[in-house]
Amino acid sequence: MNTAECPECGGAISFQSAPIRGEIISCPDCGAELEVVNENPLELDLAPQEEEDWGE
Amino acid sequence: MKLAVLYSRARVEEKILFETLDARGIDYDRIDDRDIAFDLGNPDAWRKYDVVLERCINHSRALYALRILNDWGVPTVNTAHTADVCGNKLVTSSALFRAGVPSPQVVVAFTPEAALKTIEEMGYPVILKPAIGSWGRLLSKINDRDAAEAILEHKEILGSYHHSIFYIQEYIRKPKRDIRAFVVGNETIAAIYRSAEHWITNTARGGEASNCPVTPELNEICVAASNAVGGGITGVDVLEDAERGFLINEVNYTIEFRNSIATTGVDIPNKIIDYVLAVGKGEIINQKS
Incomplete structure (x- = not known):
């Protein structure tokens, strides 16, 4: 089942395709940026903030 | 042929690359850079890969991972050399000038005083950039001396040391x-x-x-x-x-x-994989x- 609960607001989040660890999504309810931290069982956490050496 | 894709976050690009690899039936492993611990004297686990595609979001992780892999003889895209040069705008510009590739004027200074003198000589506006950084972060377009003095002082006092390596670029x-x-x-x-x-x-x-x-x-x-x-x-x-x-x-x-x-x-993704x-x-x- 590709659904999970937003760790920020508790809203339901569903995935159209299989979630990938490290995938970033936005909660449709509260807009929080979330990261898939585990695929099975599906777990979400708040995505890390941008760091100074991030980029292309 | 065995590939590895080294990544930090599955952004749109990584998902497209995974889909492309899957569609072409290519044997590959997805390796999250948060799980890695390189034992420098023990390369066997990585030598099984014919090539590693680097897709890290952290420049430092990408650079060190590529350096270790290349030193082990594991081919990577890109190489540690390319990552090292591209990850630093100052080094990139130096390489471009060395190769005679047309670029805007760039002046490097190591103190706010030398930087201010240079900016005054170049004329306004100029662009001040951190040597390491991406996505347009912390770029400053300096239009006059007041702004120059303020930005240089802030960089020196509030920034880490590498923000006091002043990369000054002509404004185009x-x-x-x-x-x-x-x-x-x-x-x-x-x-x-x-x-x-x-x-x-x-x-x-x-x-x-x-x-x-x-x-x-x-x-x-x-x-x-x-x-x-x-x-x-x-x-x-x-x-x-x-x-x-x-x-x-x-x-x-x-x-x-x-x-x-x-x-x-x-x-683009299929050309990358090719x-x-x-x-x-x-x-x-x-x-x-």
Whole structure:
């Protein structure tokens, strides 16, 4: 089942395709940026903030 | 043929690359850089890969991982050399000048006093950039002496030491757009205009993408820029100067292309994978590592 609960607001989040660890999504309810931290069982956490050496 | 994709976050680009690899039936492992612990004297676990495609979001992780892999003899895209040069704007500019690739004027100074003197001599406006940084972060367009003094003091006092390496670039009065060209090996496979009212035109900062024809002149300068930094798969940022023509601004080594596939009509992910496979087969030998 590709659904999970937003760790920020508790809203339901569903995935159209299989979630990938490290995938970033936005909660449709509260807009929080979330990261898939585990695929099975599906777990979400708040995505890390941008760091100074991030980029292309 | 066994590939590994080293990544930090499954952004749109990584998902597209995974889908492309899956669709082509290529045997590969996804390796999250948060799980890695390199035992430097024990390369066997990594030598099973014919090639590793690096897609890290952290420059430092990418650079050190590539260095270790290349020292072990594991082919990578890109190489540690290319990552090292592209990850630092100062080193990139030095490599471009060494290779004779047309670029804006760049002056490097190590103290606020020397930087201010240089800026006054260059004339306003100028661009001040952190040597390490991406997505248009912390770029400063300095329009007058008051701004110069303020920015230089803030950088020296509030920033870590590398913000006191002052990279000062001539401001190019570009036509409200710049060009992002995608170079794979010795070919510019596609290019987009990035248009914005703001002087920062990165798509990460809201610049709008449209197709840019790859002329022989654009191809030539972009391939020269890519090879100057070590070659491989690069995103070359090009400015258009009314008198001097194309000038190379920056070169990126872990390219983002989500806005450019539909815009250009070019199958960028498959061209990336074609190149990665060629490196894995040993067919590409002009990469510096």
